[in-house]
Amino acid sequence: MARRDASGPGPRPDVLVVGGGLIGLLIARELALAGVRVEVVDDRQEGAASPNAAGMIAPIAESIADQAFARISIRSRDLWRHLAPALEQESGMSIDYDDSGSLLPVLDPEGREVLDGIKARALGLGEAARDLDPTELRELVPDLRPGIEEALLLPGEHRVDNRLAATAAAAALRHRKVVLHRATVERVAEAPRHVVASGDGFERAAGAVVVCGGAWTPRVHGLPALPIVPVKGQMIAFDGIDWPFTGAIRTPAFYAVRRAGGRLLIGASVEHAGFDLSLTDEVSADLATGAAAVLPALKDREPVEHWAGLRPGTPDPWPIVGRLSERLHVATGHFRNGILLAPLTARMIPPLVLDQQPDDPWLSIPEVMLPYRFTAAERLSS
Ligand SMILES: Cc1cc2nc3c(=O)[nH]c(=O)nc-3n(C[C@H](O)[C@H](O)[C@H](O)COP(=O)(O)OP(=O)(O)OC[C@H]3O[C@@H](n4cnc5c(N)ncnc54)[C@H](O)[C@@H]3O)c2cc1C
Known part of the structure; x- marks a missing residue:
């Protein structure tokens, strides 16, 4: 500049x-x-x-119970489909746009109920939502903890390297x-x-x-x-991930978002700390432990990056x-x-x-x- x-x-x-x-x-x-x-x-x-964001384009999972927000989000997701190739063409570079969806694993019986609700809402909005069976799920994410047998796939959720x-x-x-x-x-x-x-x-x-x-x-x-306030989010990343599924995995405790080249982003904290950007070992450890509880292969890896960004929050x-x-x-x-x-x-x-x-x-x-x-x-x- x-x-x-x-x-x-x-x-x-x-x-x-x-x-x-x-x-x-x-x-x-x-x-x-x-x-x-x-x-x-x-x-x-x-x-x-x-x-510093995760780059999820997630109109269903991010609009819990607000129809108007969901519809506007879906419209913006639709625009991304055209914007992504246009930006790549205009800039001559890849932006790592991925439309393989968000995968929401069923972690416990209450989780099944919540995911059934999300599925019904997605279908009600005219969006695709599909239960994955154990075989499909293992093929997509072989590293999931044994015992996780089902997941909801939201194919209309995308991601981009922000x-x-x-x-x-x-x-x-x-x-x-x-x-x-x-x-x-x-x-x-x-x-x-x-x-x-x-x-x-x-x-x-x-x-x-x-x-x-x-x-x-x-x-x-x-x-x-x-009335805009900074809302800090810390994230960490791991390298060396090669599952076939290249979208985002979402659980109530964390999300894990793929990037080209085998990187996996784990996020994110939600902190009201003014403009402070300091990185804390505690948050990094919480994110890593939470993710490893669902993706045990992460237990033996060290994060390769830890960063923070400030979301512009409103009331x-x-x-x-x-x-x-x-x-x-x-x-x-x-x-x-x-x-x-x-x-x-x-x-x-x-x-x-x-x-x-x-x-x-x-x-x-x-x-x-x-x-x-x-x-x-x-x-x-x-
Ligand atoms: C950890 C984290 C994860 C996130 N994950 C997602 C996600 O998965 N999906 C999603 O949709 N959103 C996500 N977000 C939210 C998303 O990143 C933000 O909502 C979005 O990037 C806001 O963009 P912006 O351009 O308004 O603000 P910013 O990206 O913050 O840009 C503001 C710019 O303005 C400049 N600026 C500010 N004031 C001035 C000034 N006075 N003069 C000159 N320049 C100025 C700054 O330098 C900055 O470059 C995430 C955010 C964080 C922090």
């Missing part, structure tokens, strides 16, 4: 996107595709969520000559015909600004109070997407579903910024996502 590209190399952009996580990058891509002159500014926070996806999205933007600045925006100030974003030696005026700063969004001065399950004032917009607060919801969120922004009626009803931002839905108390408690 161009460091402190203060005045910018060319004419004022129509839109400046503040925050180059997956949400901001895909929004910039959609705006560029719509013919909008767009630039991105990002300060590469170490704990940014997008490069690090590669963000890198590919940035490469696709560069390919389209979209300028990516590197700086921290400390404030935004709206004037009658433009917005100025500035800070850290950077200043850029744009026709409109979309703030996609993840957990750091409330630090930008000039925005109304938004409810929904992200915050929409207009803040005439030329200021926001798209953040996707908590644990930002990889899943990124394509749909990105498609919602061009009609908003261009003041156009969306041609697809799914692109009308639902009220549950709008920024001004929170009470004053909720906004203050962030």
Whole structure:
């Protein structure tokens, strides 16, 4: 990225996107595709969520009991099917997109009941859900603990290497000559015909600004109070996994997500620790022990990586997407579903910024996502 590209190399952009996580990058891509002159500014926070996530695109397992959330998630998953090959083609790199599904093993009799409920809900939403018999299950994941004989397969749940996806999205933007600045925006100030974003030696005026700063969004001065809090997640990874099943295994205690090259990601803790990113042996050991109880082969391995990221949390399950004032917009607060919801969120922004009626009803931002839905108390408690 161009460091402190203060005045910018060319004419004022129509839109400046503040925050180059997956949400901001895909929004910039959609705006560029719509013919909008767009630039991105990002300060590469170490704990940014997008490069530190697990990359599950899990519309059923992640939307327990909320039909509206499930339907929106399914729509975004559908968009991923097209986005993944497009990003690979535009960037010239693989993003390790995998559509083999999520596998939910039955660990005990209560687990069977819960999975029957998930299966019924999936089928009710028109999504596939299939019980695996012991032979199929062993073939897919031979390392499962003896005694685990059944599992539910959700073939409509996908996964992507989120690090590669963000890198590919940035490469696709560069390919389209979209300028990516590197700086921290400390404030935004709206004037009658433009917005100025500035800070850290950077200043850029744009026709409109979309703030996609993840957990750091409330630090930008000039925005109304938004109740976004960082929710830390620690993860670990093992190497040398070669089961035929290349999707995600989900249990109530942990998830295990494959990557190309034999890596297996285990996650994740959920910690309210402010912006602290410290890694603790206790969490690493808990994740490793929990996973080894179901996948005993992990017992003899040492994690090859341990990291933490900050999910942008809101007081409810929904992200915050929409207009803040005439030329200021926001798209953040996707908590644990930002990889899943990124394509749909990105498609919602061009009609908003261009003041156009969306041609697809799914692109009308639902009220549950709008920024001004929170009470004053909720906004203050962030
Ligand atoms: C451990 C973990 C596991 C997860 N697993 C999944 C999963 O399996 N599936 C899923 O769908 N989601 C998952 N998530 C959630 C998902 O990662 C997030 O919801 C999503 O990445 C949020 O993207 P974002 O672009 O809004 O924020 P981020 O990725 O955090 O990006 C924000 C960017 O804005 C920049 N920025 C912030 N403020 C400023 C500023 N003032 N000026 C300039 N730049 C700024 C930061 O440097 C950063 O690059 C997980 C998250 C974590 C932490």
